[in-house]
Structure formats: C-alpha cells, structure tokens
Amino acid sequence: MGREVSESCIDSLLTEMVTTYCNRFYANKPELAARRIEAIGFQVGHQLSERYTMERPRFSDHLEAIKFICKDFWSELFKKQIDNLKTNHRGTFVLQDNRFRWLTHLSLDPTTENTEDPNGRSENKGAQVASMHLYFPCGIIRGALSNLGIPCAVSADISNLPQCSFVIRIKA
Amino acid sequence: MAPAGPRFGDAIFANVERVNAELFTLTYGAIVRQLLTDLEEVEEVNKQLDQMGYNIGIRLIDEFLAKSNVSRCVDFKETAEMIAKVGFKMFLGVSASVTNWDADGTCCGIVLEDNPLVDFVELPDTCQGLYYCNILSGVIRGALEMVSMKTEITWVRDMLRGDDAFELQVKLLKQVPEEYPYKDDE
Numbered sequence: 001m002g003r004e005v006s007e008s009c010i011d012s013l014l015t016e017m018v019t020t021y022c023n024r025f026y027a028n029k030p031e032l033a034a035r036r037i038e039a040i041g042f043q044v045g046h047q048l049s050e051r052y053t054m055e056r057p058r059f060s061d062h063l064e065a066i067k068f069i070c071k072d073f074w075s076e077l078f079k080k081q082i083d084n085l086k087t088n089h090r091g092t093f094v095l096q097d098n099r100f101r102w103l104t105h106l107s108l109d110p111t112t113e114n115t116e117d118p119n120g121r122s123e124n125k126g127a128q129v130a131s132m133h134l135y136f137p138c139g140i141i142r143g144a145l146s147n148l149g150i151p152c153a154v155s156a157d158i159s160n161l162p163q164c165s166f167v168i169r170i171k172a
Numbered sequence: 173m174a175p176a177g178p179r180f181g182d183a184i185f186a187n188v189e190r191v192n193a194e195l196f197t198l199t200y201g202a203i204v205r206q207l208l209t210d211l212e213e214v215e216e217v218n219k220q221l222d223q224m225g226y227n228i229g230i231r232l233i234d235e236f237l238a239k240s241n242v243s244r245c246v247d248f249k250e251t252a253e254m255i256a257k258v259g260f261k262m263f264l265g266v267s268a269s270v271t272n273w274d275a276d277g278t279c280c281g282i283v284l285e286d287n288p289l290v291d292f293v294e295l296p297d298t299c300q301g302l303y304y305c306n307i308l309s310g311v312i313r314g315a316l317e318m319v320s321m322k323t324e325i326t327w328v329r330d331m332l333r334g335d336d337a338f339e340l341q342v343k344l345l346k347q348v349p350e351e352y353p354y355k356d357d358e
Contacts, residue, residue, distance in 0.1 A: 003193035005288055006185065006263045008235055010196045012228045017203050020224055025210065036206055043202035048194065076192055 011105050018132050030128075034135045041139020042146070049144035052076060062170055065148045066093050073144060091170040095141075100164035102137060106130060130158055141166055181261030184239055188262065197291045204304060214301040221303070225310020226317075233315040236262065248344050249273070251321070252280050255312060255342075264288050272341075281328060282312075284338040295332050304332050309340055320348045 018037060026033040052073060059065040070082035074097075084096040106129065134156040142154045150170055157165040207217045240258050245251040249270075256268040266288065272281035289305050303309075309325040316323050322345040329339035 003265065003288060003291070004190040005193045005196050005265055007189040007191045008232065009263050010191050010199065012232060013196065013199060013203070016224045016228050017199075019227070020220065036210065040199070040202045040206050043205065044195070044198045047198050047202075051194065077195055079191075 011102075014102065014133065014136060018129075018136070022132050030132070034132065037132065037135040038139035038142075041136040042143035043139075045140035045143025045145075046147045047143075048076070048140070049073065049147040053148065059148060062091070062150060063087070065145065065150055066095075066168065068148075069141060069144060070095055077140075091172065093168040093170075095166045095168065097164050097166075099162050100137075102133060103130060103158065103164055104162050106133060127158070130161075131156070134158065134164070138166065141168065145170075180240075181258040181267055184258065184262045185265055188239065190265075193265070193288045193291070197288055197293075200289055200307070201293060204302075208299070208302075214299060218301075218303045218306050221306035222310040222313075225307035225312075226314035227310075228307070229311035229314025229316075230318050232263070232311060233318040236315065247277065248321070248347075249277055249280075251316070251319075252282065252342060255315075256282050259312075259315075260284070271339075278344040280342055282340045282342055283329075284340075287331070287338050290332060293332060303327050303330065305330070305338065312340070312342065322346045322348060 017040065021033040021036050022030065026036070053068070059068065066085070066087075070085050074080065074082050078097075078101050080097075082095045083098045084094075086094040086096075138154040138156055142152060145152050145154075145168070152168050152170045154169075155167050157167060204217065204221070207220055208214070211217050211220065236259060240254075240262065242254060242258070245254055252270045256270045261267045264287075266284065266286045268282050268284045270280050271283055273279070287305065289308070293304065295302060295304065305327070309327065313323055313325050324343045324345055326341050326343075327339070328341045329335035329337050331338055
C-alpha cells in the first residue's frame with residue numbers, strides 16, 4: 001500500500017485553501033475565487049490521472065474513461081466507488097456519490113445556522129460555502145478527464161445533502 | 173507526561189482515518205503553484221503559506237490534544253519531543269528528531285528526513301527563495317501559540333535547496349502564563 005497521511009491533513013488544507021481564496025484574496029469576487037480553486041483541482045486531477053493510468057491501455061471510448069473515474073480513480077481518493085452513474089448517451093454523465101466525503105466534514109449543520117439568522121439567509125451562506133468547496137473536486141474530475149483527452153465541463157449538484165452529483169458534459 | 177515510548181505516535185497514526193498521501197502532496201503542490209501565479213513575489217508566497225499553516229495549527233492543536241491524550245509537558249524540551257515524535261507521526265505519518273539544543277533549552281532544531289510534502293517536487297530556478305514547506309512552520313507556530321508558547325520558527329536546512337535534510341529551528345520567545353477565565357473571589 002502507498003504512503004498515507006491523516007485525513008485531517010487534507011481536510012485542513014482544503015478548508016484553508018478555500019478560506020484563503022474566498023475570504024482573504026477575493027472576498028468580494030467569488031467568481032474569481034471559484035476559478036482559482038477549480039484551477040488547483042484541475043492541476044491535481046490532471047497529475048493523478050496521469051499516475052493512475054500509467055500502466056493501463058488507452059480507453060476505447062468516453063464511457064470507459066468515465067467508468068475508470070467512477071471506480072479506480074474514486075477509490076484511490078475516497079476508498080469507495082461512485083454509487084450511481086447515469087448518462088443520456090449524448091455526452092452528459094451524472095456521477096452520484098451518496099455520501100461525499102469532503103462535504104460530510106463541512107459544518108453545514110442547519111440547526112445552528114437557523115438560530116444564527118432567522119431570515120434563512122444563512123442557509124444560502126452555507127450552500128455558498130459548500131459550493132466553493134465543490135469547485136475543487138469538479139476541477140479534479142475535469143483535470144483527470146482532460147488528461148485522458150476528453151475536454152468537458154463539470155458542475156456539482158448538492159440539493160440532497162450529503163449526496164452529491166457531479167454532472168459531466170463532454171464537449172463535442 | 174513523558175511520551176510513552178517511540179511507538180506511541182505509531183499507535184495513534186494507526187487509529188486515525190487516513191488518506192492517500194499522493195492526493196495531499198499534489199494538492200499542496202498545486203496550491204503553492206497557484207499562489208506563485210497569483211502573488212508573483214516569492215516572499216509573499218512564503219508569507220501566505222506561513223499564514224495558512226498558522227490558521228491550520230490553531231485548529232489542529234485541539235485534535236492533537238484530544239487524540240494523543242497527553243497532558244502538560246514539563247518543559248520546552250518535552251514539548252519539542254512531543255511535536256517531533258507524536259505530532260508529525262500522527263498527522264503526516266513520519267517522525268522527526270530533535271537536535272541542536274542551545275544552552276538554556278529554549279532553542280532547538282527539528283529534523284525531518286522523510287517529508288511527504290515534497291514527494292515529486294523539484295523547484296525551478298525561478299523559485300529561489302521559496303520556502304516550499306513553509307506551511308509546516310506555520311502549523312507548529314500556531315499550535316504552540318494555542319498552548320501559551322510564542323515561538324519563532326525558521327528553516328535552517330531544506331532538501332529542495334540541496335541540503336541533506338529538512339531542519340526547522342524552533343525558538344521559544346516567551347511562555348505566556350495561562351489566564352484563567354475567572355479569578356478566585358477575594
């Protein structure tokens with residue numbers, strides 16, 4: 001088995017990275033912060049997929065590459081596979097993780113948020129924080145697929161927390 | 173409390189949730205790279221990495237205390253040993269050693285021969301002056317500040333700069349007496 005570090009290392013690093021970009025560098029420009037966080041993810045995904053595909057034959061089609069992301073790639077990162085894969089067979093794939101690790105560690109406890117702000121605005125704030133954290137894994141997936149020669153756009157849907165769906169749209 | 177033998181840190185590491193170190197290493201590398209692009213000045217990147225580490229350290233100390241279950245260290249020497257043998261092991265899975273004590277026991281070197289942060293890393297010439305692992309010194313500084321110790325931490329050896337190991341010099345500036353939230357009624 002390869003080298004390991006404590007999970008708190010990666011959790012702390014990701015939290016601090018998001019805080020640095022969202023609160024310190026681009027406090028009033030969330031879209032710029034988002035782009036930087038996505039870029040960091042892209043870089044990581046690109047390098048990881050390079051490493052994990054070194055000894056394997058080329059993928060014959062998009063579906064095979066996506067399956068690799070769902071199984072091997074996801075297992076390396078989260079010690080589990082993607083729970084559900086859907087596709088419209090026209091270049092859109094939805095990868096659903098029923099309990100996405102990087103969201104379960106965020107403190108998005110709705111009860112404490114409601115007491116903080118009775119107008120419910122903080123719920124949006126919580127969603128905002130979560131979406132900032134999601135630019136990183138979206139970037140990872142886009143980076144990994146780009147390394148496999150598949151240009152795409154990736155977004156995330158968290159309307160059913162802690163479930164998270166990543167939507168991949170392959171560019172024709 | 174004295175660390176319960178050299179295997180103490182191993183035992184804690186074996187029991188924490190662990191992840192693939194490659195993900196951590198590459199993520200850290202990508203962050204440093206992005207900071208270099210965004211901030212341009214190497215000095216500024218050093219400062220940001222230290223700040224990020226500090227912010228992490230002030231939170232990580234709680235986890236350290238909870239999981240290691242250690243009680244108060246009797247002196248700074250014991251504190252340094254604790255960081256090297258238990259702290260590094262518990263989070264990064266590697267242990268460090270403590271050397272180069274000064275006469276009054278307030279300054280020492282923490283030496284890291286194995287450092288997961290730098291796997292696959294090579295610095296280009298344009299990054300001279302970068303303290304790539306500066307986040308680590310920030311973490312230690314932040315964590316120690318939470319247990320009332322003001323420190324100054326500098327890199328004295330860096331393998332990415334051609335040295336034979338990583339060595340952090342940790343200097344105790346002052347020990348702030350602990351303030352209790354309430355006083356005895358008098």
